[in-house]
Amino acid sequence: MSEKNKxxxxxxxxxxxxxxxxxxxxxxxxxxxxxQYEADKAGxxxxxxxxxxxxxxxxxxxILMAPIRxxxxxxxxxxxxxxxxFILMVGSFLGVVNETGALDVGIAxxxxxxxxxxxxxxxxxxxxxxxxxxxxGMGEETMAFYPLLVPVMMAVGFDxxxxxxxxxLGSQIGCLASILNPFAxxxxxxxxxxxxxxxxxxxxxxxxxxxxxxxxxxxxxxxxIQKDPTKSLVYSTREEDLKHFNVSESEAAPSTLSKxxxxxxxxxxxxxxxxxxxxxxxxxxxxxxxxxxxxWITGLPVLGQIVGKSTSALGTWYFPEGxxxxxxxxxxIGFVYRMEEERFITVFMNGAADLLGVALIVAxxxxxxxxxxxGMITATILHWGEQGLKGLSSQVFIxxxxxxxxxxxxxxxxSSGLASATMGIMAPLGKFVNVPASLIITAYQSASGLLNLxxxxxxxxxxxxxxxxxxxxxxxxxxxxxxxxLMAISIAVLILATFF
Numbered sequence: 001m002s003e004k005n006k007x008x009x010x011x012x013x014x015x016x017x018x019x020x021x022x023x024x025x026x027x028x029x030x031x032x033x034x035x036q037y038e039a040d041k042a043g044x045x046x047x048x049x050x051x052x053x054x055x056x057x058x059x060x061x062x063i064l065m066a067p068i069r070x071x072x073x074x075x076x077x078x079x080x081x082x083x084x085x086f087i088l089m090v091g092s093f094l095g096v097v098n099e100t101g102a103l104d105v106g107i108a109x110x111x112x113x114x115x116x117x118x119x120x121x122x123x124x125x126x127x128x129x130x131x132x133x134x135x136x137g138m139g140e141e142t143m144a145f146y147p148l149l150v151p152v153m154m155a156v157g158f159d160x161x162x163x164x165x166x167x168x169l170g171s172q173i174g175c176l177a178s179i180l181n182p183f184a185x186x187x188x189x190x191x192x193x194x195x196x197x198x199x200x201x202x203x204x205x206x207x208x209x210x211x212x213x214x215x216x217x218x219x220x221x222x223x224x225i226q227k228d229p230t231k232s233l234v235y236s237t238r239e240e241d242l243k244h245f246n247v248s249e250s251e252a253a254p255s256t257l258s259k260x261x262x263x264x265x266x267x268x269x270x271x272x273x274x275x276x277x278x279x280x281x282x283x284x285x286x287x288x289x290x291x292x293x294x295x296w297i298t299g300l301p302v303l304g305q306i307v308g309k310s311t312s313a314l315g316t317w318y319f320p321e322g323x324x325x326x327x328x329x330x331x332x333i334g335f336v337y338r339m340e341e342e343r344f345i346t347v348f349m350n351g352a353a354d355l356l357g358v359a360l361i362v363a364x365x366x367x368x369x370x371x372x373x374x375g376m377i378t379a380t381i382l383h384w385g386e387q388g389l390k391g392l393s394s395q396v397f398i399x400x401x402x403x404x405x406x407x408x409x410x411x412x413x414x415s416s417g418l419a420s421a422t423m424g425i426m427a428p429l430g431k432f433v434n435v436p437a438s439l440i441i442t443a444y445q446s447a448s449g450l451l452n453l454x455x456x457x458x459x460x461x462x463x464x465x466x467x468x469x470x471x472x473x474x475x476x477x478x479x480x481x482x483x484x485x486l487m488a489i490s491i492a493v494l495i496l497a498t499f500f
Contacts, residue, residue: 017456017472018364022066022371025411026058029375036379037425047425050383058375066367067360077369078414082319083140083459084359086326088352090144093326093333095351096344097268098246100337102261103148109257118156119222125149126170126215132276133174134207137181137415139452139460141279141322142167143358144272146467151245158222159232160241161478164468165218168461169453169479173214175415176449176486177207184445186284188419192427192437199438202497206446209489217482233474241469263336271329274314275322282315290314358466362459365413372411378421381411386425390432394498397433398443399491401426405447413458415448439497446490454483 012020034056038049073079097103114121129145132138150163178185179200189196225232232238241247257265282290294313298304312321330351334344372378385404389397405418412418423444427437452458456472465475 015361015364018361018368018462019063021457022364022367023063025368025371025377026063026375029371029377030055030057032375032377033380034376035383036376037382040424045379045382045421045424047386047428050379050386052380053376056374056376058371062371062374066370067364070366070370071363074370074373077366077373077417080363080366080459082323083362086140086319086323087143087355087359087362087463089323089326089330091147091353091355091358092348092351093271093330094144094147095347095349095354096330096333096339097264098351099339099343099347100261100264100333102257102264102268103151105257105261106265114156118158118226119219121152121156122162122166122219122222123215125166126218127211129167129170130174130177130207130211130214133171134177134179134181135174135280135285137175137178137184138171138279139175140319140362140463141275142171142460143355143463143467144275144326146464147245150468151247153222154238154242154245154247157226157229159225159229159234159238160245160468161232161234161470161474162218162222162225164464164470164475165221165478168464169214169218170211172449172453172460173210173486174207175452176446176490177203177210178445178449179203179207180285181415181445184415184419184448185441186281187416188423188441188444189438191419191423192441194427194437194441199436199442199497202439202442202493203445206442206490206493209493210486213485213489214482221478233478234470237469244469260337264333267329267333267336271325274325278314278317278321278325280315287315291316355467358463361462361466365457365459365462368457369412369414369417378412381408382422382425385422386429389426389429392433394433394435395495397430397435398439398494398498401430401435401440402443402447402491402494405444406451409448409451410455410457413452413455413460415445415452418448419444435498439494442497443490443494446494450483450486450490453479 033052034054035050035052037045039045070077071080071084073081129138129142132141145167146164149167150160153163153166154160175181175184180186180196185203186196189198229235229238234241277290282288290313294311297307298309298311317325330348331344334348385408389400389404392400405422408418408422412421423437423441426440426444430437430440452460454476455461461475462472465472
């Protein structure tokens with residue numbers, strides 16, 4: 001067979017990969033014994049209470065229904081429709097903003113401003129995304145940033161992979177070394193029955209080291225691409241990507257904003273500031289200003305009713321409120337720009353359509369958990385880990401705990417779901433070998449964060465790659481060796497901590 005006729009292996013699409021994994025999990029429900037743990041009133045699993053139950057194998061119908069049930073939610077898996085609709089509204093918002101041309105001109109002005117020092121953007125932005133990950137578990141919320149940052153990175157001479165890496169690596173490194181992440185650290189600490197502040201110094205050390213390393217890793221890659229664009233792992237699709245993201249490489253691109261475009265950019269920035277402020281759990285951080293203000297304004301006569309008695313304070317918002325924010329700000333921007341109503345509706349709907357595929361990926365990814373939980377094999381896999389970690393030295397125990405959490409993070413990509421399911425069992429086990437619960441929490445976070453950088457079961461990863469037009473195989477090639485470095489550092493810190 002000639003070289004011309006040889007077919008090169010091509011990585012299946014994100015949807016195909018996820019459906020294949022769902023099917024594999026369904027097959028495993030026929031092989032792995034079904035089981036369950038007893039839970040206390042708070043829903044925490046009780047160690048030593050595992051028992052086998054009647055097998056509940058999942059069939060073809062269950063495979064087909066898994067993404068649908070994941071979208072709508074089940075008793076054990078949160079509904080994905082909230083995140084999916086949030087993503088659609090982000091798309092609508094960006095569609096309206098792009099129609100004004102403000103982003104194109106804004107990007108051109110950034111290119112001009114950072115001419116000759118483009119890589120400083122990486123040094124500034126990656127720690128910021130890492131802070132978002134370590135403080136409030138920034139994950140699906142990052143979907144709003146990819147359509148903005150990827151074109152900027154391409155315009156300053158890098159590639160789409162650089163833009164995706166800044167956000168995905170940055171935010172998930174923050175989650176890997178979570179300090180006060182309410183969806184990981186706080187939930188795990190609560191499940192383990194220890195204060196959130198326990199073990200915080202080790203987590204701060206991990207955060208500083210991991211953030212510095214990841215920033216250097218992306219910086220070095222970007223430097224290589226800037227010197228020789230053909231070294232880019234996505235160079236073959238660069239022209240298509242430039243067209244898709246509407247990036248002009250012309251030096252004559254306009255870089256002066258009109259008055260209305262300046263107003264649009266102010267509203268654009270304000271939207272993201274409000275989104276970030278709304279997702280940070282201020283009360284958990286000891287800041288009650290927003291909760292007090294909301295209570296005051298809703299308690300006012302007449303005005304409180306006009307505002308709405310069910311108004312949520314900043315810091316208590318979630319994806320439904322976030323979706324509302326982007327939809328409302330899109331309308332305000334359309335009004336400020338004097339956009340005709342018919343044109344506004346067209347670009348609003350087209351923007352949502354652009355991110356429809358990303359929204360669907362979130363539901364398909366959660367379908368894996370639906371199959372596992374309905375097939376009742378999650379508890380059995382957890383029980384195997386419980387049995388295998390008993391009676392070990394502190395150092396061996398913490399390393400094997402970390403290794404145990406790697407496959408568990410693949411099977412349960414939700415950090416809060418994984419913490420709730422396992423910490424009530426793992427923390428008591430650690431007491432028998434003098435490993436504090438706080439260190440087990442650090443091991444869980446490190447393993448979960450690492451897998452959520454590469455796992456095809458993660459909606460965050462698959463959504464990010466879909467937005468950046470990057471194949472899963474390309475992403476694995478990009479971060480493969482770096483993942484091993486992160487793993488080695490995590491294990492080294494965990495072992496070191498057992499001696500103190």
